[in-house]
Amino acid sequence: MKDLVQEQLARSIAVMQSVLADDTIADAVVRAGEFTAKAMKSGRKLMIAGNGGSAADAQHLAGEFVCRLTVNRPALRAIALTTDSSIMTAAGNDYGYVHVFERQIEALGQEGDVFLGISTSGNSPNLMKALEKCREMGILTVGYTGNGGGTMAALCDINVIIPSGVTMNIQESHLALEHIFCMVVERAYFGPEFGREPQILSE
Ligand SMILES: O=C(CO)[C@@H](O)[C@H](O)[C@H](O)[C@H](O)COP(=O)(O)O
Ligand SMILES: [Zn+2]
Helix, strand or coil, rough: HHHHHHHHHHHHHHHCCCCCCHHHHHHHHHHHHHHHHHHHCCCCCCEECCCHHHHHHHHHHHHHCCEEEEECCCCCCEEECCCCCHHHHHHHHHHHHHHHHHHHHHHHHHCCCEEECCCCCCCHHHHHHHHHHHHHHCCCEEEECCCHHHHHHHHHHHEECCCCCHHHHHHHHHHHHHHHHHHHHHHHHHHHHHHHHCCCCCC
């Protein structure tokens, strides 16, 4: 069993090493973060969605923005579209699961907002619908994907594509880059002293 643990950790690290070596990924995260900070400064917001583990990511990341990541600061406007079970079940039941995010974007989205779609395959149909709606409404689309970007890549203004086809490894790199995206937004929004060092719990 110990070999399983160490082998899987090594695989996760190898994917993260290839993320680190790819400058276009860091550039994409910076572009997404700077745009999001500007959007938030002008009263716009970040909406986030994904399925399964990526739904958990969407909620986790919205929590960082609304509460805090590393330092105390004013709340930042972000919402996960995965959390309202009445909306999710009504939209799923009445219109189909493919529409569960699209419907919420139609309801809550405003021109100039940012939508982050998180998908390891890049092929989830409800995210595709959401991205199409964003395009119609003038909402910037950011895709965190793997698997070469999947079908979502063509509908994303900014693509962060993890160079792997392994769902769990893609998710592990996504989480790191979600935290870093939040740090970029904080720094762009509040200035260079924000988001510099990770929080150390003993301090
Ligand atoms: O967390 C995991 C696997 O690690 C699963 O729950 C996974 O997120 C689900 O199968 C998703 O439905 C996959 O969707 P996607 O990443 O391809 O968009
Ligand atoms: Zn998982």
